Amino acid sequence: MSRLTGVFAQLKEQRKKALIPYVVAGDPSPSGTVELLHQLVAAGADVLEVGVPFSDPMSEGLVIQLGHERALANGMTLRGVLEIITDFRRDNTHTPVIMMGYANPIERFGYDAFADASSVAGVDGLITVDLPPEEVGRLDHALIQVGIDNIFLISPTTENERIETIVARARGFIYYVAVKGVTGSGQLDVNEVAQRVGVIRGMTDLPVAVGFGIKDADSASHVAQVADAVVVGSALIDEMVRKSRADANLEEIQIHEAAVQLLKRIRSGVDSSPS
Amino acid sequence: MTVEVTPELFASVPDANGRFGQFGGKFVAETLMTALTELEALYASLKSDASFTGEFDRDLAHYVGRPSPLYEASRLSDQIGGARIMLKREDLNHTGAHKVNNTIGQALLAKYMGKRRVIAETGAGQHGVATATVAARLGLECHVFMGEEDIRRQSLNVYRMKLLGADVVPVTSGSRTLKDAMNEAMRDWVTNVDSTFYIIGTVAGPHPYPMLVRDFQSVIGREARTQSLSQTGKLPDALVACVGGGSNAIGLFHPFLQDLGVEMYGVEAGGKGLSTGQHAAPLSVGSPGVLHGNRTYLMQDDDGQILETHSVSAGLDYPGVGPEHAWLKDIGRVRYVTADDQETLAAFHRLTRIEGIMPALETAHALAYAEKLASEMSPDQHIIVNLSGRGDKDILTVAALEGIEV
Numbered sequence: 052m053s054r055l056t057g058v059f060a061q062l063k064e065q066r067k068k069a070l071i072p073y074v075v076a077g078d079p080s081p082s083g084t085v086e087l088l089h090q091l092v093a094a095g096a097d098v099l100e101v102g103v104p105f106s107d108p109m110s111e112g113l114v115i116q117l118g119h120e121r122a123l124a125n126g127m128t129l130r131g132v133l134e135i136i137t138d139f140r141r142d143n144t145h146t147p148v149i150m151m152g153y154a155n156p157i158e159r160f161g162y163d164a165f166a167d168a169s170s171v172a173g174v175d176g177l178i179t180v181d182l183p184p185e186e187v188g189r190l191d192h193a194l195i196q197v198g199i200d201n202i203f204l205i206s207p208t209t210e211n212e213r214i215e216t217i218v219a220r221a222r223g224f225i226y227y228v229a230v231k232g233v234t235g236s237g238q239l240d241v242n243e244v245a246q247r248v249g250v251i252r253g254m255t256d257l258p259v260a261v262g263f264g265i266k267d268a269d270s271a272s273h274v275a276q277v278a279d280a281v282v283v284g285s286a287l288i289d290e291m292v293r294k295s296r297a298d299a300n301l302e303e304i305q306i307h308e309a310a311v312q313l314l315k316r317i318r319s320g321v322d323s324s325p326s
Numbered sequence: 327m328t329v330e331v332t333p334e335l336f337a338s339v340p341d342a343n344g345r346f347g348q349f350g351g352k353f354v355a356e357t358l359m360t361a362l363t364e365l366e367a368l369y370a371s372l373k374s375d376a377s378f379t380g381e382f383d384r385d386l387a388h389y390v391g392r393p394s395p396l397y398e399a400s401r402l403s404d405q406i407g408g409a410r411i412m413l414k415r416e417d418l419n420h421t422g423a424h425k426v427n428n429t430i431g432q433a434l435l436a437k438y439m440g441k442r443r444v445i446a447e448t449g450a451g452q453h454g455v456a457t458a459t460v461a462a463r464l465g466l467e468c469h470v471f472m473g474e475e476d477i478r479r480q481s482l483n484v485y486r487m488k489l490l491g492a493d494v495v496p497v498t499s500g501s502r503t504l505k506d507a508m509n510e511a512m513r514d515w516v517t518n519v520d521s522t523f524y525i526i527g528t529v530a531g532p533h534p535y536p537m538l539v540r541d542f543q544s545v546i547g548r549e550a551r552t553q554s555l556s557q558t559g560k561l562p563d564a565l566v567a568c569v570g571g572g573s574n575a576i577g578l579f580h581p582f583l584q585d586l587g588v589e590m591y592g593v594e595a596g597g598k599g600l601s602t603g604q605h606a607a608p609l610s611v612g613s614p615g616v617l618h619g620n621r622t623y624l625m626q627d628d629d630g631q632i633l634e635t636h637s638v639s640a641g642l643d644y645p646g647v648g649p650e651h652a653w654l655k656d657i658g659r660v661r662y663v664t665a666d667d668q669e670t671l672a673a674f675h676r677l678t679r680i681e682g683i684m685p686a687l688e689t690a691h692a693l694a695y696a697e698k699l700a701s702e703m704s705p706d707q708h709i710i711v712n713l714s715g716r717g718d719k720d721i722l723t724v725a726a727l728e729g730i731e732v
Contacts, residue, residue, distance in 0.1 A: 106631040107505065107617060109512045110355045116499055128629040154353055154616040159630030181353040181616065185343065206357035208519060213359070231357055232517035 054147040054175045055200055055223040058097055059258045059279065068275040068321050070095055071260060072314055073151065073284030075102035075118035076135050077127025079291060083303040085138045087310070092146050094311045095318030099139075100178075100282060103132050103152030110180045112235035114285040114292070129156040129165075133172040140173035149176040149202060154186075162193040170197035176223045178202045184217055191220070202226050205251060207243065218255035224280065225257050230264040235285025239264040245277040267313075268320025275324035283317055329657045333584035339653065344533020344620075347656060349649035352532040354619045357516050366534045368439060373541065378434065385430045386545060389463070390420045392427075394546075396553035396710065401680045402697075409563065409703035411696055413683070413713040414550045414578060423686065423715030424546060424574045425456035429525055431542035433460040436523035443467040443522045447511040449476055449504035449570070450641030450688065451483025452715055453527030458492035468492040471510045473502040476640045483719050501634040504570075504644045508618050528571025529648030532619030536648050543577025550710055551581050558708055564589040564699060567712035568692040569662065570606065570642035572651045574714035579660060589661070592651060593695040595637035596664030606635035608647050609655050609662035617645070622652040638667040638723070639687035641715075665694035673697060674717065674724065686715035687723065 052060070062069050072091045076084050088099055102115065104122035111119065129152075136148055150169070157165050157179065169177070177199055182190060184203065191201045200223030205214055208231065218225060229244050230237035248259050261274045262282030271281045287310040294309035295301060329335065329347070339346045352362055372378040386392040394415045403410045416424040429446075436444055444466050448454030454470040461468035470487055474496045477484050487494050500506040508531075515524040529536045529543070554562050565582060567575035569592040582588045597605030605611075608623040615624040617632060625633040625645040637643045654660040665673070670687060673694035678684045685693060689712070696711045703709070717724075725732045 106500065107509050109509050109618075110516065112513075113499075120499070123631060130629070155624070155626065155632070156630035158615050158621075159626065159628070180355050181619070183352065183354065183356050183359050185359075186351055186353050204356040206355070208357050208360045210360060228355075228357060231519055233513045236517060 053198065053200065053223070054145070055098065058147055059224065062097060068278065068324065069097040069260070069280035070318055070321050071098045071100050071280050071282040072096050072287055073100040073102060073282060074287060074310070075104055075115065075122050076132040077104060077122030077125045078118040078288070079121065079295060079306055080303055081125050081127055081131060083307065084135045086304065087307045088139050089142065090307050090311050091314060092143060094314040096146065096314065098147045098149060098280070100149045100151050100284070101132060101136065103129055103150055103156060105153040105156060108153060110233055112233040112285060114235045114289050118288050129160055133168050136172040136174055147175040148173065149178060150174055151178040151180070154179055154181045157190065162190045166193035166197045166199060169199055174199055176200040176202045178204065178226060184220060204228055207231050207247060211250060214251060215254055218251065218257065221255065221257055223257070225251055225255065225259045226282070227251060227259055227261045227278070228263045229261050229274070232263070234263055237264050239270055239274070241273045244274060248277045268316045271317045272320035272324045275321040281321055287313055331586070331657055331659055333586065336583040339650065340533060340537050344537070346650045346653035348614070349621050349652040350533055350536060351621050352619060353616045353621065354532045355516055357519060358532070361519050362532055362534065365435070368435060369534055369538050372435070372438060378438070382431055382434055386427065390426050390430065391418065392545065393549040394418050396550055396557060399681050402677060403700065405680060406697050406700050408705065409700040409707040409709050410705065411700055412562070412708055412710045414546060414710055416546060416574065416712060416714045417683070417685065417716035421456050421459050422718065423452040423456065424543060424577060424712070425453045425527060426459065427545055427577065428527065428539050428542045428573060429453070429456040429460045431538070432523070432525040433464055433466070436466065437464060439523060441521060441523040443518065444525050445469045445471065445511050445514050445522055446525045446527060447471045447504065447507040448527060449507070449643055450639065450686070451476070451480040451487065451719060452641060454492070454494070455483050455486050455490070457525050458487040458490035461492060462490045469495055469514065471495045471497050471507040471514070473497045473504060473507050475502040476504065479723055480640055480719060482722070503635070503640070505632065505646070512618070528573040529576050529650060530571045530618055530620060530622070530646055536620065536650055539573055540576045540580055540650060543573050544580045546574065546577035546712065547579060547581030550578060554710065561585055561588055562710045563703065563707040564591065564709045566591045566593060566692045566696040566699065566709060568593045568642060568688050568714060569609065569647060569651060570595070570644050570688065572648040574712050576648060576650055578710070578712040583659060590659065591695060591699065592660050592662045593691045594662060594664045595639065595642035595691060596666035597636040599666055600664060604636035605664065606637045606642050606644060607664050608645060609651060610664050614652065620649045622646050622649045623655070638670060638727070639691070641686070641688040642691065663695055665691040669694040671724065671727065683713070684717035685713060686717045687720045689714045
């Protein structure tokens with residue numbers, strides 16, 4: 052059983068929902084990301100989503116865009132992200148790690164070489180925003196060879212027939228994008244999310260995670276009622292940015308603390324949700 | 327590449343997946359896939375529909391002012407020597423460039439889809455102006471995304487768009503030029519996909535855009551082909567056009583692709599010189615990758631990050647290029663070359679002084695290369711240069727470069 056499948060099975064047994072925080076590798080600093088990941092696990096993360104910075108992150112809202120820009124200015128690369136995950140795995144072999152990014156750095160790396168290097172680093176899943184099912188074939192094949200799950204996205208505009216073909220190829224879990232828009236934007240319509248997640252559940256037994264638009268304990272609690280996992284990204288990064296702006300003399304670990312506190316509140320929101 | 331270049335090959339692209347060989351495709355977020363599929367289906371049903379094509383042709387004739395003339399630049403040809411240089415006068419179109427051919431077509435598609443809000447990205451502002459123009463005419467809400475750097479160097483076009491009723495949205499991310507404007511337009515589209523038609527200005531983006539923009543712009547080459555036959559009694563020996571995203575070039579080239587005797591040259595922005603890294607020449611020195619919805623040649627670093635570009639002309643300041651050009655390069659049908667900023671400015675002045683035609687700086691890249699090419703050819707040959715736009719918008723840029731206060 053893969054790490055991802057194992058974690059979801061265990062949570063189901065405990066009648067708990069998974070919490071998946073997203074941070075950008077190399078933001079606020081390349082040397083601090085491994086520690087940040089450990090802190091997030093301690094604060095209640097079940098799965099980690101690590102953003103791979105890209106010069107043109109077309110699906111990101113401003114908060115995460117600026118995170119990508121800071122990470123790139125700090126010299127972060129796709130190889131650097133894999134080194135971070137390798138480091139993280141020295142002290143944590145149980146928490147699944149998903150990478151999330153864009154196609155071009157992976158194209159440049161080479162699909163087979165990337166799949167091999169990711170497997171060695173201890174990566175469990177991959178989300179590539181601009182590789183929809185029509186374009187992900189060759190990469191998906193390389194990932195299957197090394198046992199990494201390609202995580203497919205389903206959005207509010209995905210029609211039922213298309214959902215059926217997507218879930219047939221999906222592994223690990225399904226990622227439902229809760230709003231039409233970029234990361235961190237929009238007002239979440241919980242009823243619509245519930246309805247769409249219901250449709251997806253009718254077609255697959257895979258766990259369904261919901262992301263985009265979850266900002267706090269309250270919205271997380273609502274989403275956790277209908278989903279198997281809650282993804283939160285922009286809100287965490289925004290907290291860290293505010294804290295570092297408020298006091299320029301903080302140690303990085305104190306900046307991380309802002310994200311940690313928010314994640315703990317979201318954890319309690321998720322856990323308070325009647326399932 | 328082992329593809330055999332036959333006349334039939336060119337009618338076979340893009341394939342059903344939007345591929346030109348290994349290039350093209352639909353590399354976008356899931357949220358946009360349904361919109362692209364709808365657009366594809368609509369276009370497939372309309373492109374041979376007589377009422378749609380009739381309306382498009384009428385608009386081109388009576389609103390744009392087509393056909394545009396094919397003009398023999400006699401004094402320029404005499405001065406350069408060698409082949410005769412003929413100019414396809416897209417600068418005489420309404421709004422002053424080839425861009426309007428495409429915006430007329432896409433606005434018609436928006437109308438058929440019932441979308442009342444249009445968005446566009448723009449570099450030099452020509453596509454923004456052409457979009458704002460058709461939006462004004464059809465009473466559509468229009469938002470144009472433009473990099474802050476381009477807003478600064480193309481202030482006249484910014485004001486033109488505002489006069490036409492468009493909202494010009496400054497883009498402050500990344501390099502603050504065309505590529506970032508396109509990122510921001512994509513972000514808007516993904517957010518407002520139900521109400522909004524994205525009028526892409528060049529033959530890039532996800533399928534079906536490279537195909538439909540090509541089809542709308544191909545009126546340039548169809549006219550030029552007929553005009554060449556009637557005015558010179560033969561097809562041209564060579565075609566020359568500037569290439570940023572590549573819409574004016576593909577528009578001129580496409581109807582001639584099957585005429586294997588016609589040589590074609592796409593001229594990229596050499597900027598301060600290819601050796602300086604400060605240029606916008608992905609076909610000349612870039613490598614294949616994925617950006618803005620398609621696989622194509624890109625300017626990128628070893629980690630796959632997109633590099634910033636430089637060109638004296640905002641319209642060519644783009645690190646990618648349309649996927650059909652990437653394919654035409656690989657199969658060897660079109661040669662891609664460069665003209666640098668200096669050569670371009672010299673060509674700008676030469677055409678202005680000798681022919682009384684002030685070309686856009688983008689267009690002047692094509693002229694600079696065509697002059698070199700002509701001088702190596704014989705007087706019984708002729709070259710068609712796509713005079714893709716007029717240079718009024720660039721007057722302040724040229725003046726500033728020469729230290730003149732206007």
